[in-house]
Amino acid sequence: MRSLLVVVDMVNGFVNFGNLADSKINKITPKIESLIKESILEKNKIVAFCDCHEKNDIEFETYPEHCLKGTKECELIPELKVFKNDMQIINKPTTNGFVTTAFQEIIKNEQFEKVVVCGCCTDICVQNFCASLKEYFDNKNIDTKIMVVKDGVYTFDSPNHNAEECNSRALTEMENLGIEVI
Numbered sequence: 001m002r003s004l005l006v007v008v009d010m011v012n013g014f015v016n017f018g019n020l021a022d023s024k025i026n027k028i029t030p031k032i033e034s035l036i037k038e039s040i041l042e043k044n045k046i047v048a049f050c051d052c053h054e055k056n057d058i059e060f061e062t063y064p065e066h067c068l069k070g071t072k073e074c075e076l077i078p079e080l081k082v083f084k085n086d087m088q089i090i091n092k093p094t095t096n097g098f099v100t101t102a103f104q105e106i107i108k109n110e111q112f113e114k115v116v117v118c119g120c121c122t123d124i125c126v127q128n129f130c131a132s133l134k135e136y137f138d139n140k141n142i143d144t145k146i147m148v149v150k151d152g153v154y155t156f157d158s159p160n161h162n163a164e165e166c167n168s169r170a171l172t173e174m175e176n177l178g179i180e181v182i
């Protein structure tokens with residue numbers, strides 16, 4: 001049984017430029033590159049969620065405009081884009097990639113030994129995804145472990161949002177849900 005590696009939102013709009021980018025997230029890039037290389041060698045499945053919005057998306061009532069369709073903001077960062085042929089890229093207009101039709105198809109059609117999760121931002125898109133996936137597996141009695149890679153996730157700094165604090169709180173909350181932090 002193969003594993004699934006999920007790379008969350010490592011797009012330019014969250015890392016390199018735009019209203020929601022924080023270049024400190026780049027510190028997890030080398031770890032994610034090695035997770036991807038390892039997954040390719042082991043012939044595991046790799047999914048990359050990419051935030052991608054239409055101009056009038058409801059999410060912009062909550063967050064400033066970001067990752068508009070057709071812009072570089074919704075593209076994977078250059079370091080990861082080189083692996084695009086080895087990954088299934090899933091665009092999403094919401095924080096939670098779990099709800100996308102493409103991801104639902106994947107978990108409906110294949111059972112994985114484990115799901116390894118990395119990317120950003122730990123306390124929003126990563127946590128929402130992991131929590132939903134855990135509920136789904138529990139509800140269906142599917143024995144697939146979910147593992148979040150500590151050195152492969154991070155979040156942004158802004159007023160009222162301290163990256164270090166929000167990152168470590170999210171990791172603790174996920175552990176409390178039964179998600180392994182590795």
Ligand SMILES: [Zn+2]
Nearest residue numbers: 051059093094
């Ligand atoms: Zn978004």
